[in-house]
Amino acid sequence: MFIAVMGDRSRGWLGGLAVAVLGGTFVLALAAVAQEWTAYLIWSDALRLTASLTPISAAVALMVPAIALAVVFHATQHEQAHGLGRLTGIMILFTGGMELVVVADDLLTLLIGWELIGACSWALISHKWRDIENPRSGLYAFVMTRFGDLGLFAAAMALYSATGSFDYAGIATLEGTFQWIVAFGILLSAASKAGQVPFSPWLFRAMAGPSSVSALLHAATLVAAGAYIIARLEPSLSLAPGFSVAAILIGLITALAGGVTGVLQNHAKRLLAASTSAHLGFMFVAVGAGYPGIAVLHLIVHATFKAPLFLSAGLAGDAAGSYRLDKMMLGQTMPIVGGLTAIAAVGLAGMPPAGGGWSKEEIIKAVEHTGYWLPIAVMLGGALSAAYTTRFLLLAFSWRGDDERSIEVPDRVETIGLGILAALTLTTSLLWYPPLAEALAALLAMTLPKGSPLMLGLSLAFVAAGVLGGVYLVRRHPTLGTSGATAAASDWLGLPKLITIDVVRPIDALARTAAWIDDTLIDAGPRGVAFMGRKGAAFIAEVDNRVVDQGIRNTAAFGDWLAQVSDRFGETISDGIPEGSARLTGMLGRDIRRLQTGLSHHYYAYIIGGVIAVIAILAAGA
Template sequence: MSAALITAIVLPALVGAALATGGRFAERAAVTVSLATAAIMAIAATIGAVTRAEVTGGVPRLLTDSGPDFRVDALAAVVLPTVVWIGFLVLVFATADRTRPAARFHGLMLIFLAAVVVTVTATGLPFLLAAWEVMGATSYALIGFRWQDRARVAGGFTAFTVTRAGDLGMYLAAGAVVAGGGSWSLTALQSLPGPWVHVAAAGLLAAGFGKAAQLPFSFWISRAMEGPSAVSALLHSAAMVAMGGYLLLRVDPLLGGTGWAGPTAAWVGAATAIVLGIVALAQRDLKQVLAASTASQLGFVVLAAGVGSVSGGAAQLVAHAATKALLFLTAGAWLTATGTKQFTGLRGVAARWPAVGVLATVGAMSLAGLPPLSLWYAKDVVLAAALEEQPWLYTAGLAGAALAAAYSARIIALLWRRAGTPEASWDDEEHGTRQVPRLAIVPMVVLTAAAAGLALLGTPLLHPLLAPLSGPAVSWPELAASAAIAVIVILLTLWRTPIIRIGAHWFGLERAAVTVVATPTLRLAAVLARLDDRFGTAVDLSGRALGQAARAVRALDERGPAAATGWVGSGVAVLGRLARRPQTGQVHHYYIGATVTVAVAAVLLLVVR
């Protein structure tokens, strides 16, 4: 049913634009209209996923191939419902959390969701590029939503510029298609001729790494935590960050066909899982832990794309989306209630709000990879594919999984250990509302069920959903081994929580980017600006000189040759009058003239000699 897919794209885009620009006139009805739109969108997207909807004829055929412009294939059928339903649940939480102004917030969120749906279902580069741009622009507006705070706007700007640097790769890939005369279809990029297939692969790798916060782009996600809690829960669980990994899963044939792009993606993903796992262990801000763990967990999706396990990558992406959305919402609820996201102010917070504490604990256990929760199975599908590809890659993945168990156990310890923190700190009216709204718990319960139950994707019950996707099956010994590692690491961490200092500042990634990229770029821009100014000055001076020359020529042209002839005639007349003066007819005048002439001649002769 193409109508369902069109509804899932067009309706939120139009309603979102109306709300975002409606100002105070739209404020009163914004929440009701937004939630109704998101619900219709989620239902329509689910229908589109079940029916494998297609939409054809959106743009002129000269820009696309003869196939559909939007299509729900096996991969999109798994990811699309996940994104839109999490989006709906996040908007419910934002309503309970009273994110204001509601019209602008809900409008931007709906536009963002529409762009994500296009990203998931687009079959060619033109629509994908457009959606990619809208995602980037709205993410900047959402992260810096509270624009009165300079730090928040700066965080949004950092996220925007860093991801934009990676986004240039998308244009590089589009240029390779134009230069190589290939097809715009994503499924045909591996057929590009000659070197252009490598250019396209490099460009899409950069775009995927940038959006998925993989090394060396990872630091932007730390700055993105300045946004509202609902924004973090959507953008950094199921939407923008996930779309970087999703893009690489989508172009898996291209990565595998180059011979180098697949291994590059695999090792970057594994390295990110390890490095950002260490960063997560070193943080003392709950949202920063979740941010670093997001990049680390998306590393497994990128690893899956590199080793050709599309099914494992899809399962990891979906399970992580539910788990991380849950954890971000619980962190947001506590931030509103206590007024802090620092560990020192959150220790033992689960005892104060036990319902939220239990839900967050389930999310943390899923993040740790404990059986039978969703990320346990999904991660092992990826690791099984890595083992077939290269044993060292499998070892690196296991190390990343062990780190995930460690930072998840640290979250659990934070939630339940009192550690002498006085309960009065939670009851200070200046630092929080001291309550978690009941409506805010509803989406958390739904996400908890998903975080616990999405492992069913790998069982015979729901396996047909992932069957069309590529990737080897995971064995029970591998599942048991990873579960044992997770349990041992969690017990050790709970027994004695390690104090990790290395990586507390994200290994200086932002400082390195400023030193290596930003500063030289700005200096080069300053030099070019000065050269441009000088060139402009030279052009201005040459313009003035040409103007003066033109005026002189015009004056000469206006006066004409007759004027020049008149000047010559006047000069000759003057000389004639001077020549007549010596002709007086008196002899003594002639003698004087002759004497002067002889004297001058004598002097000249002496000088010449």
């Protein structure tokens, strides 16, 4: 927050500070992993915060600052200069909150980190607050995810009621109702954060934030937190009857719905947002199948290719003046960005030899033991992923021979973060080398699933079909999703409208009814008497006056008092702190200069006095 409070500074200064802070975070995480670090903070006999690193959480703890470093540096070099200091500071705080989620070893510590990343996401989505639609989108995303957070609060209360502790270890000891509340409360909260059905529409509203925010949110922080937490707690959560089936159903439905939505989308960032929901759906499927380590591996690989895709979408959208894919075609004017995007796109499409292809195939292997239908359904989701990725790449960065547009090409500094992330994507391709993959699995204390060559061949055929389908749509229907039925379906297949009809409107009607009762029956007098009788109306009016209205009046009075105090003392304090600090610094400087006499015997006296003081301190300590 110190960076945010300091305000806007030069891009070089902010970029260097971001690299220093997040680089330091990565080094600290690496040291913690090497030393098998644990920590705790005792609040009381009953409440304490605990942190520890399992193999899974250690891997994610390293991934988060590594991805954030490249993304935040890109933000400092590319996003609008106005408000850049605030944006940089909150993005770093966002990363810190995610690290707290990762290292948490109890539900209370998890809740603190969970709430922190939720608040930061609202601030970042609403960053350009002068456009009223951006704060509205931030509020929509915040409320949607907050509804899911109720599950985590219920889980924490149930765990404490049953065990007298918030520790993760207590989850495995639960039975009956408490076990069900904890398991499905955490699943509900994870699904809302991860943008799973029915919470998926908030990811589209979150696109109101800068592209760098979208990259961080989708690759390494808020959205990733949902998949991470059920993978982290899977050994305990899977003991609850029905948990594994529920996780698979939520993930599979979201993977397929997100895939279809992505294919129909013509907005570059929304297409990528739909792909995030779909790929996190794959992770939910892997967790439900009993392979949380595979889910985390895909989470890490997904971060390496999803972050650069969002950054490139931001560069392309700013250059073209629109996020409409059919209006871009920037391959001729931005060939470097296009090439780096292609590297990341191969990962999103799940094509060999990209790491994204390897981790997706591992998920298919993980569900093979369930039969044929579930692996084929995951393959279908992979085909949809290949199709929308092909559309994105060919429309955004294809060559346009008659391109006479005046386009401001990003400079080399703006592409550094994109290049670092593309290099990480290339590095994950080494996972196709079996000895390396097995060594990584051993570090994560997991076993890679066994799959059949038949399923691998069938999966690659699905991917090839998806690529061909994407090419066909680009050639025959380049404006798909811009109008008509496809445009309506591209907004999460009509789910936002369904939520409005079934949830928003009934709640709004209930609020209006309550207001009508208050205004008409209670405050209006005669109507209330006619409806409830004189004594009933008088009683209700008295309660309303003493409880409801008095509370409002007290709140207003407090706000008025606070405003008067702020008007009287606020300016004095805000001016007095910096002015007093300046005066104190000047006074100290003048006094210290008096010690600089230039006479050596004075300096010897200072040294002797210092030595005597040190000896006295040591003697007192002894």
